[in-house]
Amino acid sequence: MIALNLICILLYLVATLSVTTRWFHKEGPMVKVSLGAASVAVLLHLATLTHSVMTGNGQNLSIMNVGSITALLITSVILILSLRNQQNFLLPLVTSFSAIMVLLANITPGSVIVHIELHPSLLAHISLALLAYGCLSIAFLYALQLSFINKKLKQKNSAILHSSLPPLMQVEQNLFRLINLGTVLLTLSLASGFFFLEDMFEQRQVHKTLLTTIAWFMYVSMIVLHKRKGLRDSTLISFTITGVILLTLAYFGSRIVKEFFIG
Secondary structure, three states, X not given: OHHHHHHHHHHHHHHXXXXXXXXXXXXXXXXXXXXXXXXXXXXHHHHHHHHHHEEOOEEEOOHHHHHHHHHHHHHHHHHHHHHHHOOOOOHHHHHHHHHHHHXXXXXXXXXXXXXXXXXXXXXXXXXXXXXXXXXXHHHXXXXXXXXXXXXXXXXXXXXXXXXXXXXXXXXXXXXXXXXHHHHHHHHHHHHHHHHHOOOXXXXXXXXXXXXXXXXXXXXXXXXXXXXXXXXOHHHHHHHHHHHHHHHHHHHHHHHHHXXXXXX
16 A cells, blocks of 8 residues: 555646646646546545545544545545646645645554444534535635636736636636535534534534634625625635634644644
8 A cells, every 4th residue: 555655646746746847838737647647646545545544443534534535525626627627727736735645644644443334423424524624625725716816917917827727707606606515515514513413512522613613604604795795806715715724723623633742
């Protein structure tokens, strides 16, 4: 598995560099190389991650494995979108992130064994939480892209990168579709937690519940304000970035402290 992980990391890096090193090249990024390398890397990532999570004693949901699952989910979605529309501006961001997560999962192994098969409600809650986080993280990437395009459009003499950027309105529409879907998934995740889990307000979980609820209120408020009044792009971007930061602290903050500093 070590060899497969190294190949996976190498392919992710090839996918990243074949775009980023040719942004200003007259012939543009090597799109086919990037998409091909990323596609194979995703398959290898899935295979090695399955081997790491599915142990003989149960499911290993260490913070690194959960982070790797999240990276794989986000990269897979961005890859599919890139294959459909040949717009790969976001692809280097997620492939480099996945390469880092695969590396960290191998050099900082941990073990948090659970038996999800005995608790189907927990499986539903975790799945909804990861899907919500993945969806809203992709929305965060779209917000960065929206900010970048806005900045370039305001710079009259600034040359847009050779990798053809999508129209501003298309990015904004996709951003809100992702926010709407992510908010629905986040709502279901919170509801399943309140309904099925008994420790949502215990001391070791209350910060997670509080931060997730605040993020949920932010996303719902953003949707309502956008439908009633419309939101400036700067406000939309700020809300999206703040929301994903709160969710990251909720989902991963305490786990990192517990697994790496407390033990």
